[in-house]
Amino acid sequence: MDDQASSSPGPLPTGLPVPVVRLDPDLPLPGYAHPGDAGADLHTTVDVVLAPGERALVPTGIALALPEGYVGLVHPRSGLAARHGVSIVNTPGTVDAGYRGEVKVLLVNLDPREPVELRRGERIAQLVVQRVERAAFVEVDALPDSARGTGGYGSTGT
Numbered sequence: 001m002d003d004q005a006s007s008s009p010g011p012l013p014t015g016l017p018v019p020v021v022r023l024d025p026d027l028p029l030p031g032y033a034h035p036g037d038a039g040a041d042l043h044t045t046v047d048v049v050l051a052p053g054e055r056a057l058v059p060t061g062i063a064l065a066l067p068e069g070y071v072g073l074v075h076p077r078s079g080l081a082a083r084h085g086v087s088i089v090n091t092p093g094t095v096d097a098g099y100r101g102e103v104k105v106l107l108v109n110l111d112p113r114e115p116v117e118l119r120r121g122e123r124i125a126q127l128v129v130q131r132v133e134r135a136a137f138v139e140v141d142a143l144p145d146s147a148r149g150t151g152g153y154g155s156t157g158t
């Protein structure tokens with residue numbers, strides 16, 4: 001059992017306190033690899049093999065209670081993307097503050113030829129916790145003018 005699993009966990013880490021339950025106590029909490037990293041790595045609790053083009057909803061073994069006014073965004077890891085073409089179908093996944101279920105990652109193998117094998121405990125994605133506003137949508141008859149107006153989808157050229 002590692003330090004994080006012991007009954008006296010030691011000093012709390014710095015940052016926004018986020019209660020986490022480990023549904024799989026043998027795997028670590030989400031972890032930042034370096035000070036200053038935006039994403040805390042999430043681990044797969046299962047071995048996964050993805051054929052080219054295949055997707056799978058992969059459990060991470062953690063459940064969170066994000067504070068109101070925050071969101072967890074599940075981003076791909078660039079190393080897995082560059083080496084194996086592994087991404088996330090719904091990137092970035094949205095973990096709502098009120099969600100208490102297991103965080104899962106909808107991985108996809110975008111490599112056209114090679115299958116990819118991910119082993120239990122490997123880091124498969126990263127969770128970016130951000131403040132988020134709740135909008136109050138107010139219906140109006142006309143919108144205020146803006147410099148962009150209705151231009152979009154490449155309206156500014158290449």
Ligand SMILES: O=c1ccn([C@H]2C[C@H](O)[C@@H](COP(=O)(O)OP(=O)(O)OP(=O)(O)O)O2)c(=O)[nH]1
Nearest residue numbers: 074090092093094095096099102103104105106
């Ligand atoms: O990558 C993800 C995306 C979502 N979720 C969980 C947390 C989130 O709060 C919940 C719902 O996600 P979302 O709102 O994106 O999915 P939905 O299709 O709109 O489902 P629902 O009707 O439950 O809102 O599923 C994850 O664990 N991982």
Ligand SMILES: [Mg+2]
Nearest residue numbers: 094095096099
């Ligand atoms: Mg939803």
